[in-house]
Amino acid sequence: MSLTPPQLADIRCLAFDVFGTVVDWRSSVIREGESLGQARGLEVDWAAFADAWRAGYVPSMSRVRQGRLSWTSLDQLHRMTLDRILEDFGITGLSEADKANFNRVWHRLKPWPDAVGGMHRLRERFTLTTLSNGNMALLVNMAKQAGLPWDCVLSAELARHYKRDPEVYRMATRLLDLSPQQIMMVSAHQDDLNAAKDEGLRTVFVMRPLEFGPEARPDLTIDPSFDYVANDFHDLADQLLSRSEARQSLALS
Amino acid sequence: MSLTPPQLADIRCLAFDVFGTVVDWRSSVIREGESLGQARGLEVDWAAFADAWRAGYVPSMSRVRQGRLSWTSLDQLHRMTLDRILEDFGITGLSEADKANFNRVWHRLKPWPDAVGGMHRLRERFTLTTLSNGNMALLVNMAKQAGLPWDCVLSAELARHYKRDPEVYRMATRLLDLSPQQIMMVSAHQDDLNAAKDEGLRTVFVMRPLEFGPEARPDLTIDPSFDYVANDFHDLADQLLSRSEARQSLALS
Numbered sequence: 001m002s003l004t005p006p007q008l009a010d011i012r013c014l015a016f017d018v019f020g021t022v023v024d025w026r027s028s029v030i031r032e033g034e035s036l037g038q039a040r041g042l043e044v045d046w047a048a049f050a051d052a053w054r055a056g057y058v059p060s061m062s063r064v065r066q067g068r069l070s071w072t073s074l075d076q077l078h079r080m081t082l083d084r085i086l087e088d089f090g091i092t093g094l095s096e097a098d099k100a101n102f103n104r105v106w107h108r109l110k111p112w113p114d115a116v117g118g119m120h121r122l123r124e125r126f127t128l129t130t131l132s133n134g135n136m137a138l139l140v141n142m143a144k145q146a147g148l149p150w151d152c153v154l155s156a157e158l159a160r161h162y163k164r165d166p167e168v169y170r171m172a173t174r175l176l177d178l179s180p181q182q183i184m185m186v187s188a189h190q191d192d193l194n195a196a197k198d199e200g201l202r203t204v205f206v207m208r209p210l211e212f213g214p215e216a217r218p219d220l221t222i223d224p225s226f227d228y229v230a231n232d233f234h235d236l237a238d239q240l241l242s243r244s245e246a247r248q249s250l251a252l253s
Numbered sequence: 254m255s256l257t258p259p260q261l262a263d264i265r266c267l268a269f270d271v272f273g274t275v276v277d278w279r280s281s282v283i284r285e286g287e288s289l290g291q292a293r294g295l296e297v298d299w300a301a302f303a304d305a306w307r308a309g310y311v312p313s314m315s316r317v318r319q320g321r322l323s324w325t326s327l328d329q330l331h332r333m334t335l336d337r338i339l340e341d342f343g344i345t346g347l348s349e350a351d352k353a354n355f356n357r358v359w360h361r362l363k364p365w366p367d368a369v370g371g372m373h374r375l376r377e378r379f380t381l382t383t384l385s386n387g388n389m390a391l392l393v394n395m396a397k398q399a400g401l402p403w404d405c406v407l408s409a410e411l412a413r414h415y416k417r418d419p420e421v422y423r424m425a426t427r428l429l430d431l432s433p434q435q436i437m438m439v440s441a442h443q444d445d446l447n448a449a450k451d452e453g454l455r456t457v458f459v460m461r462p463l464e465f466g467p468e469a470r471p472d473l474t475i476d477p478s479f480d481y482v483a484n485d486f487h488d489l490a491d492q493l494l495s496r497s498e499a500r501q502s503l504a505l506s
Contacts, residue, residue: 151393176393
């Protein structure tokens with residue numbers, strides 16, 4: 001693990017997975033659910049609701065990936081799942097405006113505490129891009145609200161393929177006009193990193209043990225072939241920047 | 254001219270033309286040409302060279318727009334024009350590395366003096382995106398070098414159509430999930446604004462009388478149907494932000 005100095009010097013761009021890696025979707029959805037519940041007098045287990053919403057994520061994208069559903073943006077997939085689980089949870093009486101607004105909670109997710117500061121440090125040396133299944137509008141709105149300092153916003157939408165389809169990673173190298181070894185994928189999801197690695201990208205596994213909540217027991221056994229493993233984005237900056245760069249970047253963050 | 258208050262309140266995004274509007278391509282190309290000339294002992298009129306390079310821009314894109322050339326990135330079009338005018342100017346003896354590096358001068362163009370400060374002010378209220386014929390890699394690299402604070406980088410490359418084809422403007426509304434009236438095109442080129450207006454976008458004409466050099470006499474007769482006319486990006490911020498926003502934004506810029 002960890003690249004040799006010439007390999008590291010080659011890295012031009014860090015490409016970030018977003019949901020779970022940069023932002024804490026679960027707490028954000030719970031918090032907005034609770035506000036909505038209070039405003040509309042609903043009694044709901046919002047943690048269970050958030051988990052059910054997220055549980056619809058992979059199956060809904062799989063329908064697109066397998067060609068059973070034509071290209072559908074993540075906003076639309078989120079809405080399809082929302083409509084289904086509102087029914088499952090027996091929630092009635094929400095207006096169309098309530099539902100449309102709640103569906104956009106995914107545009108308002110809050111970053112993990114280290115994310116913005118760590119990104120500012122990493123941005124001194126690398127080009128930072130999203131490489132996310134979120135649609136462009138979602139990612140741009142999220143960045144604006146959360147203050148995420150991207151140099152570039154790239155979405156699966158531009159490839160009309162969802163991760164882990166290889167077309168998504170290839171789209172990034174093509175649009176940034178870089179070779180795969182010049183891009184390092186940063187993700188809390190090992191299958192994402194393995195798919196990136198298959199396309200020749202470098203890899204960083206960021207541990208986000210709380211992504212699925214304090215009760216979850218995620219498998220944090222780490223594939224030894226990842227180039228770096230980091231506890232958070234500051235730890236990643238400490239590992240990737242030279243000592244003098246790291247000192248400077250801390251002063252800036 | 255100038256939108257009513259409810260129309261202005263609808264605007265969510267400013268979409269900027271880049272070459273000539275945000276950055277001063279001519280001075281930047283002349284400056285790098287002079288450095289290259291000194292390093293390689295070349296006697297060249299670099300202002301004439303810059304003008305010739307830029308003169309190849311519209312005709313080369315026209316070949317793509319008319320289907321006489323399949324999709325070709327602006328980096329590649331710039332290189333095709335460069336190879337031709339090097340010959341026209343009788344310049345020989347440049348290595349492939351020299352030519353590849355000089356071709357990337359378009360990634361290193363310098364902003365007009367008001368651009369970065371004005372953008373920081375406008376960004377407090379609006380989402381700022383490029384809507385440029387430059388390819389994604391060019392625009393991302395330029396932003397990084399020049400410190401241009403984009404929220405989003407959108408290129409004609411994503412539509413595989415060059416402005417003024419309507420597909421480029423439609424791509425922006427689609428990817429940002431906005432209606433055309435929520436986007437205002439900011440450009441120093443009236444044909445760009447007219448094409449944007451045809452797609453329902455709002456329009457700002459920014460006067461850049463020096464784009465083609467101090468000798469040029471550009472036609473600054475202004476189409477009265479543009480929503481705003483601005484002398485530079487600070488003037489635009491003064492017009493678009495309320496008085497209290499304008500004061501705050503000046504303190505930030």
